[in-house]
Amino acid sequence: RDVLSSLAHELGGIASALDLRAAAMSRTIPNQDMTALRDIAEEVRLATRAARFAGGEDGSGMLNPLRRQSLEQWWRLTGRFTGAVLPRGLQVESLFTEAQLNATQASGLTCLWLAGCKEISERGITTPATVLLKGGADRDGVTLLAELPRERIEETNGAKSRWSSYAARIAGEVGVTPPSWSFDNDMVRWRLTLPTSIEGATPGQVSGNWG
Numbered sequence: 001r002d003v004l005s006s007l008a009h010e011l012g013g014i015a016s017a018l019d020l021r022a023a024a025m026s027r028t029i030p031n032q033d034m035t036a037l038r039d040i041a042e043e044v045r046l047a048t049r050a051a052r053f054a055g056g057e058d059g060s061g062m063l064n065p066l067r068r069q070s071l072e073q074w075w076r077l078t079g080r081f082t083g084a085v086l087p088r089g090l091q092v093e094s095l096f097t098e099a100q101l102n103a104t105q106a107s108g109l110t111c112l113w114l115a116g117c118k119e120i121s122e123r124g125i126t127t128p129a130t131v132l133l134k135g136g137a138d139r140d141g142v143t144l145l146a147e148l149p150r151e152r153i154e155e156t157n158g159a160k161s162r163w164s165s166y167a168a169r170i171a172g173e174v175g176v177t178p179p180s181w182s183f184d185n186d187m188v189r190w191r192l193t194l195p196t197s198i199e200g201a202t203p204g205q206v207s208g209n210w211g
Contacts, residue, residue: 011044011045011047011048012045012048014044015041015042015044015045015048018037018038018040018041018044019038019041021037022034022037022038022041025037046076046077046080047080049077068100068101068102069100069101069103069106070096070098070099070100070101071096071097071098071099071101071135071136071142071144072096074101074106074109074110075094075096075133077110078109078110078113078114079092079094081110081114082113082114082117085114085117085118085121086117086120086121086131087121087125087127088127089127089128089129090121090125090127090128090129090130090131091128091129091130091131092130092131092132092133093130093131093132093133094133094134094135095132095133095134095135096134096135096136097135097136097137098136098137099135099136099137099142100142101142101194104174105142105174105194108170108171108173108174108176108194109144109174109192109194111167111170112167112170112171112174112176112179112192113144113192115163115164115166115167115170116146116163116167116179116180116181116190118161118163119161119163119164119167119180119181120148120153120181120188120190122161122163123153123154123181124153124154125148125152125153125154126151126152126153127152129148129149129152130148131146131147131148132146132147132148133145133146134146134147138193140193140195141193141194141195142193142194143191143192143193143194144190144191144192144193145189145190145191146189146190146191147187147188147189148187148188148189149186149187149188150183150185150186150187150188151186152188153188164178164180167179167180174194175195176192176193176194176195177192177193179191179192
């Protein structure tokens with residue numbers, strides 16, 4: 001987390017420098033070049049937010065403990081890391097309904113999801129393949145469910161990996177049941193529920209809409 005915090009600080013400085021340079025050059029370069037510079041600055045800024053996000057809440061900005069965000073917003077940042085963790089040829093298709101997370105929950109979810117990605121990757125996956133990641137509000141809070149066809153993964157002897165042990169430690173810090181991959185008929189599934197009060201949710205907005 002200290003490394004991610006330092007990286008975020010450096011990236012934030014680069015994004016600010018690009019913005020300042022773009023403003024100084026606004027009258028001397030073509031509009032398309034100005035747009036390109038600002039787009040690059042925005043990409044760096046998104047990378048900055050993603051690094052801070054994965055590192056944990058810092059009490060300000062995107063990670064203000066009082067700030068809430070949707071699963072779509074969470075995935076926009078966490079998805080940037082997922083591709084680097086999963087093996088080549090394994091894609092993630094996301095399908096979310098409306099649900100809100102606070103900063104602590106969102107940061108913990110990122111760590112738990114990436115640990116789950118590492119765990120499943122070490123089991124041996126036949127690619128190309130697609131993981132379906134679904135999420136939304138249910139009666140217990142916010143639930144995420146990842147599914148992968150069973151035929152694409154090898155069964156193991158049940159020994160826990162270092163990533164499942166890491167996930168158990170993070171789950172303890174967040175106060176949730178440790179998620180793990182389980183074989184269920186023709187699918188392999190990973191499930192995590194974050195207990196929370198979902199703003200605007202009613203008992204009718206349950207997992208039946210997405211799970």
